[in-house]
Structures are given as structure tokens and as C-alpha cells.
Amino acid sequence: MKLTTALMGAAATLVLTPAAFADGHEGERGRDGQLNIIYWQAPSTLNPYLSGGTKEIESASMIVEPLARFNEVGEMVPWLAESIPTVENGGVAEDLTSITWTLKEGVLWSDGTPFTAEDAIFTWEYCTHPEGGCANINYFDGVTSMEAVDDRTLKITFDAPKPFPYTALVGSESPIIQKAQFENCIGAAAPTCTEQNFGPIGTGPFKVDEFKANDVIQLSANENFREAGKPAFATVLFKGGGDAAASARSVLETGEFDYAWNLQIDPQVLSDMEQVGIGTVAVAFATSVERLMVNQTNPDPALGDERATLAHPHPFLTDRAVGRAMSMAIDRSLLVEVGYGAGGQPTCNVLPAPEAYASTANDDCLTQDIEGAKQVLEDAGWTDTNGNGIRDKDGIELEVLYQTSTNAVRQDTQALIKQWWSEIGIETELRNIDASVFFGSDPGSPDTFQKFFADVEMYTNNFAGVDPEAYMARWLCSDIPSPENQWQGNNNQRFCDPAYDALVDEMSQTADLDRRAELAKQMNDMLMQSYSIIPLIHRGNPSAHANSLGGVKMNDWDSEIWNVKDWYRTE
Structure with missing residues (x-):
């Protein structure tokens, strides 16, 4: 079995070097004042491991980050890692039982302390604790160990050949949290750590100044962010609540906000708002x-x-x-x-x-x-x-x-x-x-x-x-929310079939792209024909941004605001 770029499928290309996102817009960090974002569903926490909700995952994505992300066309791009490991470059073992990531040099947490492989290992231990109720535990399926070869080298070992080893600590739903901040929040203590869950220390472009659950988040530029001159905005007001129509008006008609998420309203009404000429609707x-x-x-x-x-x-x-x-x-x-x-x-x-x-x-x-x-x-x-x-x-x-x-x-x-x-x-x-x-x-x-x-x-x-391997694993019997796991998990309709679990297991051990597609279709069809x-x-995903906001690249493969570090004011 060989992991090659073809394994990513026709929808994506494996990118091995950092993508260039800059638009030639350069300057001092914080030069463009305040960015105003509105999500009409208000976040209730900034710990994405304690909620499967999009609003929590996306708001947290400005603060905590993964090793790699998926860009606006579904390409995998390195984020906290230097490059994407493959069999060809030696990062993935020939037998597909391990993957080794090299972390970028000099990355700091927003509190100024070094980001190391130990933080990644802790994140895995945090999410997989049996009493923790981690909402995104399926991203760590098959992981048997994580080892810090050194501060910047992380080796992840799987219990069987892992044809698609890019789930653990990849994407907005599986970011890395700081060990020093969360080490006393393991297991049943996880939801009780209000200070940590409402104000995680991160490596991302912004840090939390104030979090009001189900209301508003105030953020400011992370002075320790690794990219010079970024973010362009000094502060972010992330407002939650209201409804989709009011959010759309706040960008497209009144200009009160710069970005509005998930504008699920009458399409003609949305089009009429856009005609005002101060904002643009983008769909991904x-x-x-x-x-x-x-x-x-x-x-x-x-x-x-x-x-x-x-x-x-x-x-x-x-x-x-x-x-x-x-x-x-x-x-x-x-x-x-x-x-x-x-x-x-x-x-x-x-x-x-x-x-x-x-x-x-x-x-x-x-x-x-x-x-x-x-x-x-x-x-x-x-x-x-x-x-x-x-x-x-x-x-x-x-x-x-x-x-x-x-x-x-x-x-x-x-x-x-x-x-x-x-x-x-x-x-x-x-x-x-x-x-x-x-x-x-x-x-x-x-x-x-x-x-x-x-x-x-x-x-x-x-x-x-x-x-889709991790996604289809959401309907394992073991991922059903219950009182025992504090009602966390993704199998919300409580579908449970050992035959389905067996297909999930087979896909986790299958490298051939055509067979993986067959298995994914079988799982989809089993769910559809159960009518659960x-x-x-x-x-x-229709959202809207002010015409004065540059750098926005709509993305439905990762966090919608995945590249907020690259946003800037055009006028």
C-alpha cells in the first residue's frame, strides 16, 4: 500500500509547501482598526472539543489552530506544521501505521510561551479521556500513541494501516489546545473549567479579551502571532444572536458589520439587499x-x-x-x-x-x-x-x-x-x-x-x-450522546448497527481509493435506507462581506473564517 497524492481524490490536491495567501497588502499588525463579525447563532463556549456546533468551532478557529487546514478549494495546506507528511517525503510510514509531523519553528502561544509537540499530545489525551465527553473524538479514531520525538517533531502511531492519516489535529474541528492551560481540565472536569473554555490561549491571529456566552466575544491581535504584519485588524467584535435576516441587513444595508455568516433567508430578499451596493454575497x-x-x-x-x-x-x-x-x-x-x-x-x-x-x-x-x-x-x-x-x-x-x-x-x-x-x-x-x-x-x-x-x-x-472517513464514523454506536458521556457525540439520531461499525473499521484500513469510495457509499446508503x-x-453556504473587506476566501471545507489572519480593509 502506498499513500500518494491520488489518495486525496479528484476534489483535492495535496499541497506540500505553504500556500501564499497574501494579496500584496502589507503593513503593521493592527493597522486596520476593528473587524466586526456577526454570527446569528451565538457561541456558548470557545472550546471546540466541548461542542459540535459550527458557531463554536468557527469562532474558536481565530484562536486555536490545527497542524493543517483545508483551503477554499479543498486542498490541504500546512498551518502549524512545516509541510504535509506523505510516504514520498518520508513523513508517513511505508506501512501506513504512523505519521510524523514537523512543527513550524518559533511558534508561540499568545501568552508568549513556546508551542511544542507536548501540546499536541496533551490535546489527544484530553479529547480521548473516557469521561471527557469530547464532541470531536472521532478525529482521533485509531490513534494508539503520540510521541514527542523532540519539541518540534510529533509522531502519531495508529492501531492499523491508516490510508488517510490526516484527521487527528487537522482541520478546524481538531485544533491544538495548550497543555499548561488545560492540564487540570481532563475528563469529568472538562466542562467545569469555565475560565479555560471561555478564554483559551491559542497560537492563532487573535486572543480573547472578553467572552460573554451566547452573546459577544471581544478579541485583539495576538502580538506573538508568527506572521509579520498579521492580522491587519487590531480588534475583533464577534457578535452572536439575532436572526439571519438581521445579520444580512447589518452588512448589506447598514454597514454596521463587515461579515455575516450563514444567511439562510429568502433568496430574493437577500438579492435585493445586495443591490444596495455596500456588500457582497458569497456562496461556497x-x-x-x-x-x-x-x-x-x-x-x-x-x-x-x-x-x-x-x-x-x-x-x-x-x-x-x-x-x-x-x-x-x-x-x-x-x-x-x-x-x-x-x-x-x-x-x-x-x-x-x-x-x-x-x-x-x-x-x-x-x-x-x-x-x-x-x-x-x-x-x-x-x-x-x-x-x-x-x-x-x-x-x-x-x-x-x-x-x-x-x-x-x-x-x-x-x-x-x-x-x-x-x-x-x-x-x-x-x-x-x-x-x-x-x-x-x-x-x-x-x-x-x-x-x-x-x-x-x-x-x-x-x-x-x-x-469522509471521520465524518462517516460519526454514526458508530459508540458515538451516541447519552448521560454517560454528558450528551456529547455526533450520532444524534441514535442509529446503531454492528454492520455499519464494521464498514467504518474496514474503511479505516483501506488504502485503495476506489474501494474507499465504495465503502463510503455503502455507509451512506445504509444510513439513508434506515431512514434515521x-x-x-x-x-x-451563503454569507456576506463588506465591499471594503479584502482577503475573504469563502470556504465550506474548513472553518468559514479559516484565513481571517489575511483579511484587511481595502478603503
């Missing part, structure tokens, strides 16, 4: 999918501490006929037309890209079939025995609580889906939750998307980079 497509998660466990409050756990399967959503009918009833093309415009495409897969990994086995979902959905339910014994318009079987009625974050487009989607499900005999109660709470990390809140105290929930998720996930929209 990668792997984001708006999906319905269909709870495989029973969220009934009467179950107490065991609600929404594997101890109690869902009374009817584990019947694939019900999930299949729910999917068939949806007109995905109309959802795109109403809510996404050029920023969306109908999809039947949770893994829509890169193209080599995209299945065509589920494409029948692209055509709405209300009558077919009714027949599927009839054939499975779900009929309306009491004439109330709701199908039932064995005394159980098809009634679902369908929740999502508060967002105009999502509420429009909910309303349409409720109507379609009503037509096939499923009664739906709609609920929307403030995004900062829904995507929050508070283990005590009953309203987080990971706790999933509802029957169906809707949100968008994606993965960093171009290889019902994909809706392959989302482009």
Missing part, C-alpha cells in the same frame, strides 16, 4: 446537508433519566416504513425554491460530495410521491382506525414533535413538511428553539440538538476536509 458548496434526524430512541419525559437513550427504542420511528413514507412525502425541489435559491440543491444523501463518494442509489427521493407514501404506510399496517385523520397501529398513533432552530427559512420548511406529512396521516407538532440554545453545549439544558428530546429535528452539518436520517438540501 462543499458537504453541508440540511437534514432531518429521526430519533431511534423514545424521548418520552416519563422515562426520566433514560429518555432518548438506547434502553428505550422509539415506538414507531424504528419502523423503516414510517421513515420511508415521511421522506417520500417531501418535495425537496420546492424547499429549494422557497428557501435557498442558488444556495441549495435537492439531495438524497447525507454524503453529497466529493463526487467520487456521492451515491446515486437513493435518487428516487428527488420526486415527491404522496400517494406512494400512503401506500407504504398502508402496507405496513398503519391505518386510521378511529377516523381522526392520524394513522395508528396497535394503539400507537403517528404523532411527532419536530424541532429545529429559530430561523425563518427553517420555519417555512417546517410548515411545508408538516402539511405534507398531514396528507399521509402523520400529525406533527412544530417547535423552534433559539439557535444559541439548540446548538449549545450546556449538558443541563433539555433543548440541545444532541440531547434530542423530540421525535424529529432538523439542522445542517458537514465535515472539514475532503475525505432524511436528507433534504445540499446547501451552499
Whole structure:
């Protein structure tokens, strides 16, 4: 087995030398004053390992950094590392059981202390502690040891040949945190370290001055940042909360903010705002999918501490006929037309890209079939025995609580889906939750998307980079949120199948690109045909920036603000 650049697939090219991002805009660090960023979902922590939410991961990406990132076209570029290790340059072992990274020389934490391989090792130990509840533990799958050969050399060893060894400490979801700051926050203590979680010391272009959970972050330029003259901005105001429409107006109409994230609003309204002429809407497509998660466990409050756990399967959503009918009833093309415009495409897969990994086995979902959905339910014994318009079987009625974050487009989607499900005999109660709470990390809140105290929930998720191995591992049985892991984990719908776990294991040991694509498609199809996930929209990510803001390179493969160190004021 040989790891070559071809292993990255057609969607990406392995870059072995630092990419040149500069636009010829040079000057003193902090020369351009304040940068104003608005994310209408407010971060609840700045520790990305304690939340799987995009708002936490992206806000933290300005502060803590990985060894390598994926740029705006999906290319891997070195970040805290000097270069990308491969078999050809000796960085990856011939038998694919280890990878050795060389850290950039002279990198300092924002407190002025040296960044070393020991910090990387600690990060692995922190995230993989069995009591830590790390949200992104799947990035360390297969790692058996990390060794500091010296201060600038990190060797990672795997339990088997690792054909794609670029997961641990790569990308915005797996950054390196400082050992000295977090060493007393291991295991069950992790969520209790408020000072550390709200103000991590980092190697990135900015440092935290003040963090108000679910509200605002004040940052300033890291005077110890390794690149001369960067960042161009002296301070950053990162505002959270509100809604997507208000965020769009703040950049495109009023000019109050320089950058607004995730503008999921009526596409015509967004276009009209852009016509004012002070800002630009940019869209990036990668792997984001708006999906319905269909709870495989029973969220009934009467179950107490065991609600929404594997101890109690869902009374009817584990019947694939019900999930299949729910999917068939949806007109995905109309959802795109109403809510996404050029920023969306109908999809039947949770893994829509890169193209080599995209299945065509589920494409029948692209055509709405209300009558077919009714027949599927009839054939499975779900009929309306009491004439109330709701199908039932064995005394159980098809009634679902369908929740999502508060967002105009999502509420429009909910309303349409409720109507379609009503037509096939499923009664739906709609609920929307403030995004900062829904995507929050508070283990005590009953309203987080990971706790999933509802029957169906809707949100968008994606993965960093171009290889789906770590992403597809999110649906391992072991990654199910539960009271035991403080409701962390990515397998929110509680799908569990040993056959799926076996495919994840096989992919982790497979080097051949074609076989890896086959395995990824098999896993996607297994999830789709379980109807524990019902994909809706392959989302482009529309955001907006002021015309006076230079250096922005929209990216849906990593943190959207991955290169904030290169942003500057043009006028």
C-alpha cells in the first residue's frame, strides 16, 4: 500500500509547501482598526472539543489552530506544521501505521510561551479521556500513541494501516489546545473549567479579551502571532444572536458589520439587499446537508433519566416504513425554491460530495410521491382506525414533535413538511428553539440538538476536509450522546448497527481509493435506507462581506473564517 497524492481524490490536491495567501497588502499588525463579525447563532463556549456546533468551532478557529487546514478549494495546506507528511517525503510510514509531523519553528502561544509537540499530545489525551465527553473524538479514531520525538517533531502511531492519516489535529474541528492551560481540565472536569473554555490561549491571529456566552466575544491581535504584519485588524467584535435576516441587513444595508455568516433567508430578499451596493454575497458548496434526524430512541419525559437513550427504542420511528413514507412525502425541489435559491440543491444523501463518494442509489427521493407514501404506510399496517385523520397501529398513533432552530427559512420548511406529512396521516407538532440554545453545549439544558428530546429535528452539518472517513464514523454506536458521556457525540439520531461499525473499521484500513469510495457509499446508503436520517438540501453556504473587506476566501471545507489572519480593509 502506498499513500500518494491520488489518495486525496479528484476534489483535492495535496499541497506540500505553504500556500501564499497574501494579496500584496502589507503593513503593521493592527493597522486596520476593528473587524466586526456577526454570527446569528451565538457561541456558548470557545472550546471546540466541548461542542459540535459550527458557531463554536468557527469562532474558536481565530484562536486555536490545527497542524493543517483545508483551503477554499479543498486542498490541504500546512498551518502549524512545516509541510504535509506523505510516504514520498518520508513523513508517513511505508506501512501506513504512523505519521510524523514537523512543527513550524518559533511558534508561540499568545501568552508568549513556546508551542511544542507536548501540546499536541496533551490535546489527544484530553479529547480521548473516557469521561471527557469530547464532541470531536472521532478525529482521533485509531490513534494508539503520540510521541514527542523532540519539541518540534510529533509522531502519531495508529492501531492499523491508516490510508488517510490526516484527521487527528487537522482541520478546524481538531485544533491544538495548550497543555499548561488545560492540564487540570481532563475528563469529568472538562466542562467545569469555565475560565479555560471561555478564554483559551491559542497560537492563532487573535486572543480573547472578553467572552460573554451566547452573546459577544471581544478579541485583539495576538502580538506573538508568527506572521509579520498579521492580522491587519487590531480588534475583533464577534457578535452572536439575532436572526439571519438581521445579520444580512447589518452588512448589506447598514454597514454596521463587515461579515455575516450563514444567511439562510429568502433568496430574493437577500438579492435585493445586495443591490444596495455596500456588500457582497458569497456562496461556497462543499458537504453541508440540511437534514432531518429521526430519533431511534423514545424521548418520552416519563422515562426520566433514560429518555432518548438506547434502553428505550422509539415506538414507531424504528419502523423503516414510517421513515420511508415521511421522506417520500417531501418535495425537496420546492424547499429549494422557497428557501435557498442558488444556495441549495435537492439531495438524497447525507454524503453529497466529493463526487467520487456521492451515491446515486437513493435518487428516487428527488420526486415527491404522496400517494406512494400512503401506500407504504398502508402496507405496513398503519391505518386510521378511529377516523381522526392520524394513522395508528396497535394503539400507537403517528404523532411527532419536530424541532429545529429559530430561523425563518427553517420555519417555512417546517410548515411545508408538516402539511405534507398531514396528507399521509402523520400529525406533527412544530417547535423552534433559539439557535444559541439548540446548538449549545450546556449538558443541563433539555433543548440541545444532541440531547434530542423530540421525535424529529432538523439542522445542517458537514465535515472539514475532503475525505469522509471521520465524518462517516460519526454514526458508530459508540458515538451516541447519552448521560454517560454528558450528551456529547455526533450520532444524534441514535442509529446503531454492528454492520455499519464494521464498514467504518474496514474503511479505516483501506488504502485503495476506489474501494474507499465504495465503502463510503455503502455507509451512506445504509444510513439513508434506515431512514434515521432524511436528507433534504445540499446547501451552499451563503454569507456576506463588506465591499471594503479584502482577503475573504469563502470556504465550506474548513472553518468559514479559516484565513481571517489575511483579511484587511481595502478603503
